Amino acid sequence: xxxxxxxxxxxxxxxxxxxxxxxxxxxxxxxxxxxxxxxxxxxxxxxxxxxxxxxxxxxxxxxxxxxxxxxxxxxxxxxxxxxxxxxxxxxxxxxxxxxxxxxxxxxxxxxxxxxxxxxxxxxxxxxxxxxxxxxxxxxxxxxxxxxxxxxxxxxxxxxxxxxxxxxxxxxxxxxxxxxxxxxxxxxxxxxxxxxxxxxxxxxxxxxxxxxxxxxxxxxxxxxxxxxxxxxxxxxxxxxxxxxxxxxxxxxxxxxxxxxxxxxxxxxxxxxxxxxxxxxxxxxxxxxxxxxxxxxxxxxxxxxxxxxxxxxxxxxxx
Numbered sequence: 174x175x176x177x178x179x180x181x182x183x184x185x186x187x188x189x190x191x192x193x194x195x196x197x198x199x200x201x202x203x204x205x206x207x208x209x210x211x212x213x214x215x216x217x218x219x220x221x222x223x224x225x226x227x228x229x230x231x232x233x234x235x236x237x238x239x240x241x242x243x244x245x246x247x248x249x250x251x252x253x254x255x256x257x258x259x260x261x262x263x264x265x266x267x268x269x270x271x272x273x274x275x276x277x278x279x280x281x282x283x284x285x286x287x288x289x290x291x292x293x294x295x296x297x298x299x300x301x302x303x304x305x306x307x308x309x310x311x312x313x314x315x316x317x318x319x320x321x322x323x324x325x326x327x328x329x330x331x332x333x334x335x336x337x338x339x340x341x342x343x344x345x346x347x348x349x350x351x352x353x354x355x356x357x358x359x360x361x362x363x364x365x366x367x368x369x370x371x372x373x374x375x376x377x378x379x380x381x382x383x384x385x386x387x388x389x390x391x392x393x394x395x396x397x398x399x400x401x402x403x404x405x406x407x408x409x410x411x412x413x414x415x416x417x418x419x420x421x422x423x424x425x426x427x428x429x430x431x432x433x434x435x436x437x438x439x440x441x442x443x444x445x446x447x448x449x450x451x452x453x454x455x456x457x458x459x460x461x462x463x464x465x466x467x468x469x470x471x472x473x474x475x476x477x478x479x480x481x482x483x484x485x486x487x488x489x490x
Contacts, residue, residue, distance in 0.1 A: 182208040184256045185255060185386060186212060187259050188212045189261035191217065191223045193261075194294075197375050197376050198259055205384060205386075207387075209236070212251060214239075214241055214242070238251045248277060252287070258288055262274055262294040272316040272320060275294060276319070279323045279324055279327060282329055288330075289387075292332050292333070293317070294320075297338070299335040299397070300313075300314035301321075303452070307451065307452075309445050313445070330392055332385050332392065332393070332394060334398065335397060336399050337373035337398040340485050341353065344486065345485070347360055347410055348363070349361060350446065350447075354489060359422060359425065360422040362408065363432065364427070364428065364429060364454070368406060368453075368455065370410075370454065370457075376480070377398075377477065377479040377480055381473075385470075388473070395468060397468055399464055407454060411424070413486060414486055414489075417486055417487065417490060433447065
């Protein structure tokens with residue numbers, strides 16, 4: 174059980190608790206012993222999957238708080254009930270793109286005046302390092318920076334958790350676009366495939382996130398999720414799969430020019446995705462800078478037994 178200095182459990186509100194990261198963060202906070210609350214928005218009442226998911230959290234010990242982004246006072250009332258707020262809003266163009274909704278949350282936190290820490294929706298590339306990113310994908314980073322600026326201008330204590338590719342989107346498919354499972358015969362290799370990338374199971378990202386919440390070492394800091402054994406090149410990832418299956422894939426190397434050749438002809442979500450892939454696999458934006466032991470999650474929390482990619486890929490056998 175995690176307790177604050179007064180001996181009470183840390184109260185955490187998860188906003189976006191039915192999403193890909195949100196559902197994992199809810200469970201991780203419960204597992205960490207935090208008193209966990211989940212924001213329930215009015216529109217979820219008619220979504221059977223979300224209703225069932227939210228009430229499954231209640232069975233695990235979480236509490237639901239009703240509030241709406243269109244009702245400022247309801248958000249203020251919600252955040253007044255907790256110590257820490259974690260947001261997990263979608264920031265990818267092919268799903269809902271709702272990063273800036275967090276500005277309403279910042280306003281509520283500012284008015285409530287009681288929040289000891291806010292973790293905005295981050296988890297991927299560090300937006301502070303993506304000023305050069307290509308449009309339209311850079312919109313994600315610009316919006317995340319807008320939220321950060323609002324947090325800092327309001328003097329709200331915070332932690333930013335960044336730095337990893339979600340394994341579900343980048344590892345199981347051997348980093349192929351347009352699929353979430355491994356290719357059977359052929360695989361596209363970006364450039365020479367030797368740029369270092371960070372692949373992390375989303376459950377591990379959630380566990381690290383839950384551990385940072387009341388850790389004094391992470392207040393007003395950026396925490397990078399970069400577990401040593403999961404810093405792999407695309408070629409290393411492919412070779413892990415080939416070793417597991419005993420079959421060699423036919424490889425096609427895609428040059429940077431070819432990768433971006435017809436990007437303007439694509440739909441906006443596809444353009445954004447191509448841009449993000451380019452920055453990760455050609456530029457190496459996740460690993461082109463040093464990270465100190467005091468700002469890297471697996472060093473801060475060595476007790477977390479994170480999933481290595483050879484184990485992760487076994488689910489696809």
